[in-house]
Amino acid sequence: MPAGSNKKRERQYEHIKDNAKQYGSSEGRAEEIAARTVNKERARSGESKQASKVSTRDPKSAPQRGGERSHSGPQGPTKDQLYEEAKKKHVDGRSQMNKEQLRRALGR
Template sequence: MPKAWSDKRERQYQHIKSSAKKQGASTDRAEEIAARTVNKNRAQSGEAKKSSRSSTQDSSPQRRGGQRSGKTGPKGPTRDQLYNEAKKRNIKGRSKMTKNELATALGR
C-alpha cells in the first residue's frame, strides 16, 4: 500500500482485499484487485497526481461490478485501455485502429 493513501483509502483497500479473498482469489490477486480499485477511485476523485483518460472517464469499479466479465454483451478491456497498451508497446498506426484491430495488433 502506498503511503500517499489516506486512512479512508486504506480501509477501502483492506475491505476489497478481504472480499476478493473470500471469493476465492489468491492473496496476490486480491491485493492487485484492491490496489487497482483504490487507485482508480483516487484518480476519479482527483486525489492522484497522474491518471489516464480511461481511469477518469470510465465508470467506477463499484458501479461497473463485473460488467465486462459477463456472458453477454461486450467483453474484455475497453478501446482506450487497448490503446494505452499499444502506446506503451509503440505500435504504429494505433490512433486510427478500432478496438478489434488494436486487440489483434496486441496479440489478443
C-alpha cells in the first residue's frame, strides 16, 4: 500500500489488487496495478505531495475511462498495432494494407 494513504485508499488498493488477481495477474503484478491506480487517484484528488502532469490533467480517472485505452474497445487495436502483429506473422503485402485489410488478414 502506498505510504501516507487513508483507510479509503487502503480499501481501494485491496479491491483493485483482488480484482487483478481474479483476472489472472500474478501477486506482484496485481500489487503494481493497484499501487499505480491508487497513486494516480491520490494525485488527482490532491492527497499526494507530488503528482505528474498526466495524473492531474487526464480528463477522466481510471475507473471512468473503463478500458478506453486498452485497445480492445469499440475500435480495437490501432493500425500500427495491427501492422506490427502482421509483421511478426510475416503477412505478405502488409505495407499496402489499410486498417480493415490488416484486421481481415490477421483473422479478426
